[in-house]
Amino acid sequence: MTVVSAYAPTLVSAEITKDSFYSCLRATLQAVPRNDRLVILGHFNARVGINHNVWSGVIGKHGLGNTNSNGLRLLNLCSEFGLVITNTLFQQRNQRKATWMHPRSKHWHLLDYVITGVCDVADVHLTRVMRGAECWTDRRLVVSKFQLKLRPRIRKQRPQKHLNVRACKDPATRENLPTKMSDLLQNSTDDSMSNASDQRDKAYTHTTLVGDRIL
Secondary structure, eight states, rough: EEEOOOOOOTTOOOOHHHHHHHHHHHHHHHHOOSSSSSEEEEOOOOOOEEEEETTTBBBBOOOOEEOHHHHHHHHHHHHTTTTTGGGSSSSOOGGGTTEEEOTOOOOOOEOOOOOOOGGGGGGGEEEEEEEGGTTTTTTOOOEEEEEOOOOOHHHHOOOOOOOOOOGGHHHHHHHHHHHHHHHHHHHHHEEEEOHHHHHHHHHHHHHHHHHHHHO
């Protein structure tokens, strides 16, 4: 599972600053393994609006407010990487969606998002704002509930080498095999200090070695 935390430039920031931020974010997303579950948490200073017909598959039917230029950048990024803004998926009051209050107008807007891949949307149970956690600031905490089912990585096992038993039909091989086997087994039992378990392991190792070399 890969979790990305981001803080985007404000609306009044220079365009080159915004371009640099989204280029860095694109590079980060491109480096995420394809099989990893991806979650992006961030204050994007972006309003994605409510036009779910145009941005189908990126936002749901329960967005908030209008779209601005920063919002278009975020929407294009999500569309490019197959991501969904989960804040817009659940029907709830606007007070449970808005995350930031404008200092002059005192209007609340949705700027903080929890974003995940399209294939993982079914695991998101709820994304909402905690209204009681503003602590006398102009921001509110965002909480998202996921049902995680992490699968362990499957390690690839090396294919076992099969002995060429048909090689025993060759007279030279049949004659060489017992001699080599006898010599190695003799060497494995010469150590008087070895116990029965060690001698058994050595005999197995030497037998396998002879088979790999001759067959």
